[in-house]
Amino acid sequence: MPDPQPPVIRASRLHKAFGAHAVVRDVSFEVAAGETLVLLGPSGCGKTTLLKMLNRLIEPDGGTIEINGENVLTQRPELLRRGMGYVIQQVGLLPHYTVAENVAVVPRLLGHAPAAIAARTTVLLTRLHLPPDRYAGQLPHQLSGGQQQRVGLARALAADPPIVLLDEPFGALDPITRASIRREFRELDELRSKTVVLVTHDVTEAFELADRIMLLDAGQIQQLGTPRELLFRPASDFVHRFFAAERLALQLRTLTLGDVFRDNETEFPKDSFRAETTVHDALEALTGPASAPAPPFTMAQLMAGFGAALQREEDAWKR
């Protein structure tokens, strides 16, 4: 599939060692404009190191990184970073700045007009469910963990950077908060057009958010591809085993109604049951309270079709 646009991020042959211990070994990849790449892997696999190389918080020992075709070493690190949103697990809000001031940090560094900064802050806080009237003047310690991470997200997006880097952004949150923020994150208009690189060790999160996943182990790429490729066409035994624990859940989230009802050309007239709807979401809709738009299939049909679709994927891979 030829790319119409050149990649926004191009990393080639990156290498990094701390002392005698190599944490990133010969890693090359590209990220296209608007794409979300998830760096996935067990602790210590080098995914965070890799992310921090992109904004030069860590300098590689070898290899090059180009952003929009320009080597990052040719730019001052501060200027480079101001063009990339950055969110970390511990959030790292400036504790002596209010919520609004935290959001305004980068636009101020870039010299944006105060009125524009204020307007942008209001929009972002509103969209992230932090009504500015109530929250703009608060200090970070007055917020819950989930609210703090929303502010962290708003701060990363404030200057509308084309690239956003996220290092385990939801890792410190409890499961319920994590799920809800992740949903907001996925549905955030601000992020739609952005090139996103996100680090996580949470497989479900990776499948939910990624256009493509880079699975890393011991500093090396094990497989780089779409969630579907990693799940149904694992490149190695490591990749296969990595998803073992959550395989069924991942399969439910990966296969769509389009895959399941491929042969009988089912019509999907309603919004909630489209060809792109995952089996997981369709199941949710079927098991919930009876919904007004009646589904055009029963649960038995859905599961039977799901089984058949799985079989097709397996066969295709083994062949």
Added chain:
Amino acid sequence: METLSALLTFWHEQAGKLGEQTLQHIGLTAGSLLLGVLLGVPLGLFLSRKPRWAPAVLGVAGVLQTVPSIALLGFLIPLMGIGPKPAIFALFLYSLLPIIRNTLEGIRGVPPAVVEAARGLGLTDGQVLRRVELPLALPVLMAGIRTATVINVGVATLAAYVAAGGLGEFIFGGIALNNPVMILAGALPAAGLALAFDALLGGVQKLSTRRLGQVGAALLVALPLLGGLYLLPRATGRLLAGFSPEFVGRADGLPGLTKSYGLTHLPSVVLAPALVYEAARNANVDVIDGYSTDGRIRAYGLRVLRDDRRVFPPYYAVPVVRPALLREHPELTAVLAKLDNQISDSVMTDLNYRADYLHQPPKAIAEAFLRRRGLWLAPRPAVAGAPVVKLGSKIFAEQYILAEMYAALIRGNTDLAVETKTGLGGTTICFEALRDGAIDMYPEYTGTGLLVLLQPQPAVVDSLGGQPAAVLNYVRAEFRRRFGLEWLAPLGFNNTYALLMRGQQAQQLGIVSVSDLGGYLRR
């Protein structure tokens, strides 16, 4: 109540001095603190970037902190002379440890995530320092500065020992004179200053973090101004005097002198007794108080100005003993009497010269003297369980030498054991030790016994008229009656107060007596 009214009276009478000393005190504290902040904060920041150096630097600052303040001043005087320079420098050294350490700890206490996020957002290293690390470290940093301030207000009292002024002048004068009111007169304002400084900085600390930066900048401006208080013009004159605290306060010292000779145009600074001679020799000051038998008079070419109006009372050296000692060991009476009238002024000056200038040990000086006079007997072999005679002395060479003479005589002539407790500080410490029985005997001076220990009504002092025999008779009778202590026979020399000048300068100005000095100053 009595103390309080005495205190208020003292302050009222000395209001001018109190104000001057308070301003000097603030100046010393603020000046040294400014230097401490200017060096300590950058050093702390440096250490936060290069933690490898931290143990070494903090170690050195910690060692500086443990050097006793008097000793530190002692080291600094040969390098920096007397006056505010060594005082401010010493205070500066003391303020370093808390400031460096708290700066370092403050920066270390900033959550790494906050710094990482700030860098990740595109703040430069300088912006991270100014906008993130310093504001967040400021509460801890300020706590360090507060600690340094309180330490410095306290230690600044010692500045009075090196002619740098401050509230220590009252305090050390009061200690030297055993005058609690005078001590309080200096100590209370000093404590008040410490509290005020601490409260002020505490108030600064409570301000919101963002305004701390502005206030910190304001402090950097204010401290030099406060430090400048020190430079307010002080009285100047044709000659500058340097006096020990005791001399400034006691009735037969500067006050008596000023009254009798009209020394009104003689500005003076206060100095540690140990430093006045050096100060005169180095021409830091022109006129000092001293003792007429001091060895340094000879060593430094100083001249004793004749006390032609007999203001200084006679200070004949006499051993004072607990009568029980002589009752229990009657043989001691004859032994102690061997030194009666054996030591003249010039002999004592020479002995002191050997100690102060030639740095011979007091014991060797005492032995050589006894040999010359044919009084030396080798110590008898120690007898197990022999009773111990405890000899005391004040903290200067003459007293050490006298104590060693008596120790040698007792060891050579009796089977008694001797323990010398030398260096018991000032008059009152020796006197109290004798009353308590901590010592059995020490050499005292008639004038000191009269004016410092007995403190009779002025009329009584006047009636004695400065006559040596009359004074001795009076103190002997009064000590017997009031304290049950015995004054033996005088040793011969009169170690009285004296005004001293450099011999060369005195000759140039034609000053021989204190009256000449008064005349020269009024001219």
